[in-house]
Amino acid sequence: MRIPKPESWVEVRPEGLYVRPGRFHVDPTRPVPKAVITHGHADHARAGHKAVLATPGTLAIMAARYGVEEGQARQALSYGEPVNIGEVELRLHPAGHVLGSAQVSLTYRGSRIVVSGDYKRRRDPTCPPFEPVPCDVFVTEATFALPVFRHPPDSEEIGKLLHSLALFPERAHVVGVYALGKAQRVIRLLREAGYDAPIFIHGALQGLCALYEAQGVALGPLLPALAREKEEFRGRLVLAPPSAIADRWSRRLPEPVTAVASGWMRVRQRAKQRGVELPLVISDHADWDELCQTLADVGAPEIWVTHGREEALVHHARAQGIRxxxxxxVGFEEEGQ
Incomplete structure (x- = not known):
């Protein structure tokens, strides 16, 4: 049997990646009849699809964010479990990005394409680790695909936060975190570092923190950062979406030390422009070294880069003899937006 060329059965359409022999899209950016979703972030998991296939964790996140849409067919698929859609065998594999995140492995007539979705390679106590899957074509993100992006160990960044908390006990510390994934990961890292005091959280984080707890991710004592006296926040940690730090919401906090947990905090000018006093380089995406290591680990002779700093990763791959x-x-956002 002749093995088909990858571009003959997976193509880019205005809605996103389309798998022709299965008649479905992967992470489409607009409503489609059938969608396979890699994870629950809003730029990958949109509302309005007629049929959705994803991990149970991702389906739970989509239900929490969008509700269960009337007439929508939902299919949960566990990691490693095969399912045939048309002539395509599909499996989901851990991506290590957030709860429920998955890579999509597609096999058609002897050809295998793996779509990474968003991923990271370092340990995350809130989700299973990334699993390299050998393939003929690896479709990878490239959010931090520049050599300047080399993320420090998470323990160092959490240590910086706890050191500042001890150094300024009279001030509140407010940490900007993305509501899905980053918030829960930072909380778990704090708990692992020995911080067992209650953590105040913005209302926008409460629903997803409760969902993580329901999915078996213990977060410890959390308190709503609402309708409290200013003095209650002295010497305490407060987690909120980055956008809330810049508005009136944060004015209730006593002399706040402003922090943001993001891979973009590696860029000092970004931190300065946003008025961040304590930048924390904690990312849910692979850094430059991890991206390059992943290309070696999957061993694909060809890679396609979907979004991010595409040119640098394409150049690196070609230098390694990889097509x-x-x-x-289009339609995918930077981390934390």
Whole structure:
């Protein structure tokens, strides 16, 4: 049997990646009849699809964010479990990005393409680790695909936060975190570092923190940062979406030390522009070294880069003898936006 060329059965359409022999899209950016979703962030998991396939964790996140849409078919697929859609065998594998995140492995007539979704390689106490899957084509993100992006160990960044908390006991410490994934990961890292005091959280984080707890991720004591006296926040940690730090909400906090947990905090100018006093380089995406290591681990002779800093990763891959091209997909946001 002749093995088909990858571009003959997976193509870029205005809605995103389309798998022709299965008649479905992966992470489409607009409503489609059938969608396979890698994870629950809003730029990958949109509302309005007629049929959705994802991990149980991702389906739970989508239900929490969008509700259960009338007439929508929902199919849960566990990691490693095979399912045939048309002529395509599909499996989901851990991506290590957030709760429920998955890579999509597609096999058609002897050809295997793996779509990474968003991923990271370092340990995350809130989700299973990334699993390299050998393939013929690896479709990878490239959010931090520049050599300047080398993320420090998470323990160092959490140590910086706890040191500042001890150094300024009269001040509140407010940490900007993305509501899905980053908030829960930072909380778990704090708990592992020995911080067992209650953590105040913005209302926008409460629902997803409760969902993580329901999915078996213990977060310890959390308190709503609402309708409290200013003095209650002295010497305490407060987690909130980055956007809330810049508005009137944060004015209730006593002399707040402003922190943001993001891979973009590696860029000092970004931190300065946002008025961040304590930048924490904690990312839910692979850094440059991890991206390059992943290409070696999966061993694909060809890579496609979906979004991010595409040119640098394409150049690196070609220097390693790997065929590479940028897909220039639109509609995916930077981390923490």
């Amino acid at each position: 590479a091209r940028a897909l220039a997909l």
